[in-house]
Each structure stands twice: as structure tokens, then as C-alpha cells.
Amino acid sequence: MYSNSRFLLTAGLLALGFAAQAQAVADYPIRPVPFTQVKLADNFWLPRLKTNTDVTIPASFQRCEATNRVKNFEMAAAKSGKFATTFPFDDTDIYKTIEGAAYSLSLYPDEHLKEYVDALIAKVAAAQEPDGYLYTARTIDPAHPHSWAGSARWEKERELSHELYNSGHLYEAAVAHYQATGQKNLLDIALKNADLVCATFGPGKRAVAPGHEIVEMGLVKLYRVTGQPKYLQTAKFFIDQRGQYKGYDAKSTDGWRNGQYWQDDKPVVDQKEAEGHAVRAEYLYSAMADVAALTGDKPLLAAVDTIWQNMVSKKFYVTGGTGAVPGGERFGANYELPNTTAYNETCASVADVYWNQRMFQLHGEAKYADILEKVLYNGLISGVGLDGKSFFYSNAMQVKNSASFPQTEPARAGWFDCSCCPTNLARLFPALPGYIYGQHDKDVYVNLFVSGTADLQVNKQPVQLVQQNNYPWDGGLKFTVNPARTTDFNLLVRIPGWARGEAMPSSLYTFATPSAEKVSIKINGKTTPYTLRNGYAVLARQWRKGDVVDVTLPMEVRRVVADARVQDDLGKVALQRGPLMYCAEWTDNQGRASNLLVPASATFISAFRPDLLNGVTTLTATVPAVRVDEAAGTIQTVPQTLTAIPYYAWANRGKGEMTVWFPAKVVDVDVVTRPAVQQEEKK
Known part of the structure; x- marks a missing residue:
């Protein structure tokens, strides 16, 4: 492995000649400000990115070595041995960790990490077959491929082989590595493989709807880098193949037999709901947005808009998790959002x-950034422990242990046989700087509130934008605008939905009571009126060096209630402060969490605890707690202090009860006789 000594990364970014070719005729109206132009100085995210660099990425590479994922490439190069891991998509764990390392090199240059990644890329190159095919589960021993792979190339791509899934992650890693380092060694491997894919699939050639989407997103990225139309055309071809397969039983209500699991039951332009395996689905929807933007395909755009609205209105957890049903890791029916069995795969949050x-980028509306923020600060970072090397594959909404509801408490794990989630997090964290800002002509969008410096070009003039805040703990946001010379442009600061009285950009979740608190904005110390456009405060002026914008967002504790059609949340409330959802965990609440009530009269106090969970703001209130006197055979409520912590921080202090949703009052009691439970246990 490598040490963490530093070096200066001097490679010119995007300096190898491809970038000039890659301008599309049509594209997203809004472009993200590249991660290479944003430097963080943030108390919340920067330590997490540092932990990702110092702990998560090295641990991921070490585990790829220890679990023989790297050995698979070595054996493929030698054309000798036996595939040594569990799944044919295990190759992607190496690709995703390389992607994360590439982004990380941009943040924290490290000569030894660079050398290790280059050595690993060389092993990937050696495993690639002469025509570009790259899939260790077959190449090691073509006569005896993995049982999911089929006897010939691509034979089981629709269902099991993941050949194109592997390719997609290769492409994503290659473009990230190229953008971050300027090197072509991984990009050349990806282009050689993509050329084979484009030569194999397309009109008049082989047709398939990829079983696990992501190749579509990867091909679009290659198109952006090279400008070669065949990559975009093949991405669109794969999307258009959905709903064309005649082997499914269209009348079946089983998602496997009718193709819903793969989002393959009908053409994508006819799909109206988020369906099937959540990670596959959201990768598909991302690619649909890409292709719609780049081709101007209006039916495709209408479909992805409709599906998004379905998800946020009917299939979205209050913590930002998606994929409610464990069987198939999939979306459930509308309003099917159970708490005790919630799945919420971490990879689905990444997607x-x-x-x-x-x-x-398509629409320039704050509601999309509102959802992105909710996912980032809640359901996504809950997937990794504060140590940076323990993970959740699924993210629970409630853990309840009692005689009436025995349940094994979840614990974080260092690795999984299917370790897609740890490596997905490893690649997402260091890419965060690229999600903070967007730009369209004279409009500069601020989507995320993360301290740091961004270097932009507005009206062909250099503009530096500096953010300073203590978000998400404090609602005070400071922006210093430093144009090279006086420049006219619009600074669009997102006013989060939660600061405008909107718990969600739908009626799925609402705040229980209205708030009188208002957002205030000052420019150079003077209160400034502003217009609101699609959820953004539009600050239009001639900006001069040193202009300061102060935005104050209200940081109240709000009660959230769910649509009455979400059965598990009837009569319950969740707690939110700023962008953060809260939970009660056993260790702060006398060993229980499922016995706590939050009536409308409860008053919460917020306090920052630097000594707790790497520093968090807790919420405390005196509430009724249900107590059972077993000897007397009585049940009563007694006053107790409820302490709530940010949801993302749970399960870092051992196993026990946790809940996000709290009953407002006792409406029913489960009665279970202990002898019956004991007899059952004896069996």
C-alpha cells in the first residue's frame, strides 16, 4: 500500500486535447462549476473528505487486495486461475475506488497514492483482452466463466452478467481520473472497451436493455470528453431498448416476471413511476436526463420529470432514503414506506x-437541490460510520427491541460480500465540490452551503466567490464576491424549502405548524429586498471586489408529519432542524427509543455538543415515556428527557433501539405474554 506523503499535482487539467472536441450542440442549460475550481474550507464536509482520503480509500484498496478483487485482474492477465470472489461485478469496486482516489488527488495530492493507482491501472490494462473486452469473471478461464456470466459474451447481460455494468463504472472512473490528473492511462482502457461496446450493440447489431444500468451514464461522460457521437448514440440505444423484450409476462404482477425489477416492463417514455431495483432505476433516470439534455428528446424529458414527481410525492423517506422493500432492493407501491423494514440502500442515495x-441542471429549480441536500445530509452519510471504515448497506428508520417485537439490531460492517456501497461512498465524497455551484450565462447558482472558495468565469471575467458559514449547525451564511473588475451578474442563492415552510417539494411530508420566522438577506450590511425565482433569491447587481452577502436562515426545530396514506407514520411526528433529520437512540434515552412520545406541547432546546459524535447539535425536551411495571401489571407514562441526535450519526456507539418517527400520543398497546415468548425462544 502507500503512505500519505504529499506532492504537487502539476498535470494540466483536461490538457490532452479532448476537451475542445467535446462541445455538444444541445446540452444542460446549467453547468456545474467543476470540482477542480472549488476548494473547501468547511467544518462539516472537509473533515469527512479528509477521513475519506486518509481512511476510507486506503481501507477500500486494502480490502480489494485482501478479498482477491485485485487478484482477479492479475489472473485475467495471466489467463490462468479461478475467479476468486463472489460476484462478477466485483471488478467495479476497484474502478469506484480509483475514481474516489482520483478526485481525492485533486484535493490532497499524494505521490504514493498516485503511484499505487497507476500500478493498479496497469493491472487493469493487462487484464483487458486485445479487442477491448474487460471482464475478469470470463477472461480468467473462458471455458468456465462465472455462473452468472453465460457461456458467451453478453449472453446474460439482461439479467445477471453485469458486463455492461462493469464497463459503466470503468468509464466513470476513467473520466474522473483524467479530469483530476490529466493522465490518459485509464481513459485509454475505457475508450478501447467502449469502442467494442459500440461496435457490438446498436441498430442492426446486438440489442439489449442492460440489466444493471450505469453504462449509459458512463458512455455520456466519454462523449463529453471525446465529442464522439457514437458514445451518446449507444447510450440512447440502450435506454430505448427498455420495454422491447418479449420474454417477460406483461400480465404478471411479480416485478421479476414482468420486468419491472429491471425497469424493462415498458419503454421508458411510457413509464410513470419509480419502479424496481432502486439503484438501477436511479442510474437509469440519471442517464435519461443526460440523453434528454444532449439530444433534445422531449418525450424522454417528460418521462423523467413524471418519474421524479412520483418518487418525491409517494416513494421517498423523510431522511432521503429510497427503495423501501428489502426483496429486490426496490421501490414499493405508492406510499409504501414502512419504518421497521425500511431498506434504503446507501447506493440508492448515491444514485x-x-x-x-x-x-x-435541466430545470434550474431549487426543489432538486432541496432533495439533493436532504439526501446528502441524512440518508447518504448515515451509510458510513464516523470512523470512515464501517458502513451500512441499508439504512433503517426504526430499530425496536421488545418482547412483542424482537429484532436483531443492525451494526455497521467494514465490508460486505457485495461491497458496492462502501466503494460508492469512496467516490462520491471527494466529488462533493462539484455539486455546490451551477452557472448559466450571467446566473451563478449557490446550491449547497459549504465553506470554501470557487473560481468562476462570468462575462469572461474572473470572479472569486468565498463562502463562510457553520452550516448545518447555524443558519448564518456569508458570501464574499471578488470579481477581477466590476461585473454585472446574478447571484442566485438557494432558499431551502425547509426555510420557506416547505418540508418537501410535494405533500408527502409537511410541517405540523406554520412558522413566523423569515429569511433575511443583507448586502454590505444593508437589508436587501429580493425576488424569488424557482426557490432562489435573485441578487442582481454590479458586483465589486469585497461585496459581502449575508443570508440568515431560521434554524427552528420543526415537527414533520407524513401524508395520511403512509400507514406507518399515522399519528407520528419526525424532528427536523435546518437540513437535518433527527432520531432518538437508545444510549441517550435510558436504553430505549420506541417508548418515547412527542406531544404538540413538547418544547425542544438545541445545543451544540462538541464532545459528542465529532460535534453535533442535539435536541432535548421533556416528554412522556411509556413505562411498564411488570410486577404490578400496569402501564403508565412518566416524564423523561428525550435527547435526539442527527440521524446520520446513529449507530456509532453500539447496538440498540433507534427511531425517527415518534407517536404524538398513546393510541394502542401491544400485549404479549412473556411465557409465550420464552417458550418460542426455547424452540
Whole structure:
């Protein structure tokens, strides 16, 4: 492995000649400000990115070595041995960790990390077959491929092989590595593989709807880098193949037999709901947005808009999680959002970030950044422990242990046989700087409130934008604008939905009571009226060096209630402060969490605790707690202090009860006799 000694990364970014070719005729109206132009100085995110660099990425590479993922490439190069891991998509864990390392090199240059990544890329190159095919589960021993792979190339791509899934992650890693380092060694491998894919699939050639989407997103990225139309055309071809397969039983209500699991039951332009395996779905929807933007395909755009609205209105957890049903890791029916069995795969949160970033770029509406923020600060970072090397594959909404509801408490794990989630986080964290700002002509969008410096070009003039805040703990945001010379442009600062009285950009979740608190904006110390456009405060002026914008967002504790059709949340409230959702965990609440009530009369106090969970703001209130006197055979409520912590920080202090939703009052009691439970246990 490598040490963490530093070096100066001097490679010119995008300096190898491709970038000039890659301008599309049509594209997203809004472009993100590249991660290479944004430097963080943030108390919330920067330590997480540092932990990702110092802990998560090295641990991921070490585990790829220890679990023989790297060995698979070595054996493929030698054309000798036996595939040594569990799944044919295990190759992607190496690609995703390389992608994360590439982004990380931009933040924290490290000569030894660079050398290690280059050595790993060399092993990937050696495993690639002469025509570009790259899939260790077959190449090691073509006569005896992985049981999911089929006897010939691409034979089981629709269902099991993940050959194109592997390719997609290769392409994503290659473009990130190229953009961050200026090197072509991984990009050349990806282009060689993509040329084979384009030569194999397309009109008059082989047709398939990829079983696990992401190749579509990867091909679009290659198109952007090279400008070669065949990559975009093949991405669109794969999308258009959905709903064309005649082997499914269209009348079946089983998602496997009718193709819903793969989002393949009908053409994508006819799909109206988020369906099937959540990660696959959100990768598909991201690619649909890409292709719609680049081709001007209006039916495709209408479809992805409709699907997004369905998800945020009917299939979205209050913490930002998606994919409610464990069986198939999939979306459930409308309003099917159970708490005790919630799945919420971490990878689905990663995919949701990708999708909502693209939706923002399409439409320039703050609601997409609102969802992106909710996912980032809640359901996504809950997937990794504060140590940076323990993870959740699924993210629970409630853990309840009692005689009436025995349940094994979840614990974070260092690795999984299917370790897509840890490596997905490793690549997303260091890419965060690229999600903070967007730009369209004279409009500069601020989507995320993360301290740091961004270097932009507005009206062909250099403009530096500096953010300073203590978000998400404090609602005070400071922006210093430093143009090279006086420049006219619009600074669009997102006013989060939660600061405008909107818990969600739908009626799925609402605040229980209205608030009188208002957002205030000052420029150079003077209160400034502003217009609101699509959720953004539009600050239009001739900006001069040193102009300061101060935005104050109200940081009240708000009660959130769910649509009455969400059965598990009837009569319950969730707690929100700023962008953060809160939960009660056993260790702060006398060993229980499921016995706590939050009536309308409860008053919460917020306090920052630097000593707790790497520093968090807690919420405390005196509330009724249900107590059972077993000897007397009585049930009563007694006053107790409820302490709530940010949801993302749970399960870092051992196993026990946790809940996000709190009953407002006792409406029913489960009665279970202990002898019956004991007898059951004896069996």
C-alpha cells in the first residue's frame, strides 16, 4: 500500500486535447462549476473528505487486495486461475475506488497514492483482452466463466452478467481520473472497451436493455470528453431498448416476471413511476436526463420529470432514503414506506444525488437541490460510520427491541460480500465540490452551503466567490464576491424549502405548524429586498471586489408529519432542524427509543455538543415515556428527557433501539405474554 506523503499535482487539467472536441450542440442549460475550481474550507464536509482520503480509500484498496478483487485482474492477465470472489461485478469496486482516489488527488495530492493507482491501472490494462473486452469473471478461464456470466459474451447481460455494468463504472472512473490528473492511462482502457461496446450493440447489431444500468451514464461522460457521437448514440440505444423484450409476462404482477425489477416492463417514455431495483432505476433516470439534455428528446424529458414527481410525492423517506422493500432492493407501491423494514440502500442515495443534480441542471429549480441536500445530509452519510471504515448497506428508520417485537439490531460492517456501497461512498465524497455551484450565462447558482472558495468565469471575467458559514449547525451564511473588475451578474442563492415552510417539494411530508420566522438577506450590511425565482433569491447587481452577502436562515426545530396514506407514520411526528433529520437512540434515552412520545406541547432546546459524535447539535425536551411495571401489571407514562441526535450519526456507539418517527400520543398497546415468548425462544 502507500503512505500519505504529499506532492504537487502539476498535470494540466483536461490538457490532452479532448476537451475542445467535446462541445455538444444541445446540452444542460446549467453547468456545474467543476470540482477542480472549488476548494473547501468547511467544518462539516472537509473533515469527512479528509477521513475519506486518509481512511476510507486506503481501507477500500486494502480490502480489494485482501478479498482477491485485485487478484482477479492479475489472473485475467495471466489467463490462468479461478475467479476468486463472489460476484462478477466485483471488478467495479476497484474502478469506484480509483475514481474516489482520483478526485481525492485533486484535493490532497499524494505521490504514493498516485503511484499505487497507476500500478493498479496497469493491472487493469493487462487484464483487458486485445479487442477491448474487460471482464475478469470470463477472461480468467473462458471455458468456465462465472455462473452468472453465460457461456458467451453478453449472453446474460439482461439479467445477471453485469458486463455492461462493469464497463459503466470503468468509464466513470476513467473520466474522473483524467479530469483530476490529466493522465490518459485509464481513459485509454475505457475508450478501447467502449469502442467494442459500440461496435457490438446498436441498430442492426446486438440489442439489449442492460440489466444493471450505469453504462449509459458512463458512455455520456466519454462523449463529453471525446465529442464522439457514437458514445451518446449507444447510450440512447440502450435506454430505448427498455420495454422491447418479449420474454417477460406483461400480465404478471411479480416485478421479476414482468420486468419491472429491471425497469424493462415498458419503454421508458411510457413509464410513470419509480419502479424496481432502486439503484438501477436511479442510474437509469440519471442517464435519461443526460440523453434528454444532449439530444433534445422531449418525450424522454417528460418521462423523467413524471418519474421524479412520483418518487418525491409517494416513494421517498423523510431522511432521503429510497427503495423501501428489502426483496429486490426496490421501490414499493405508492406510499409504501414502512419504518421497521425500511431498506434504503446507501447506493440508492448515491444514485439519487446524481439524478437530482442532473434535474437541477435541466430545470434550474431549487426543489432538486432541496432533495439533493436532504439526501446528502441524512440518508447518504448515515451509510458510513464516523470512523470512515464501517458502513451500512441499508439504512433503517426504526430499530425496536421488545418482547412483542424482537429484532436483531443492525451494526455497521467494514465490508460486505457485495461491497458496492462502501466503494460508492469512496467516490462520491471527494466529488462533493462539484455539486455546490451551477452557472448559466450571467446566473451563478449557490446550491449547497459549504465553506470554501470557487473560481468562476462570468462575462469572461474572473470572479472569486468565498463562502463562510457553520452550516448545518447555524443558519448564518456569508458570501464574499471578488470579481477581477466590476461585473454585472446574478447571484442566485438557494432558499431551502425547509426555510420557506416547505418540508418537501410535494405533500408527502409537511410541517405540523406554520412558522413566523423569515429569511433575511443583507448586502454590505444593508437589508436587501429580493425576488424569488424557482426557490432562489435573485441578487442582481454590479458586483465589486469585497461585496459581502449575508443570508440568515431560521434554524427552528420543526415537527414533520407524513401524508395520511403512509400507514406507518399515522399519528407520528419526525424532528427536523435546518437540513437535518433527527432520531432518538437508545444510549441517550435510558436504553430505549420506541417508548418515547412527542406531544404538540413538547418544547425542544438545541445545543451544540462538541464532545459528542465529532460535534453535533442535539435536541432535548421533556416528554412522556411509556413505562411498564411488570410486577404490578400496569402501564403508565412518566416524564423523561428525550435527547435526539442527527440521524446520520446513529449507530456509532453500539447496538440498540433507534427511531425517527415518534407517536404524538398513546393510541394502542401491544400485549404479549412473556411465557409465550420464552417458550418460542426455547424452540
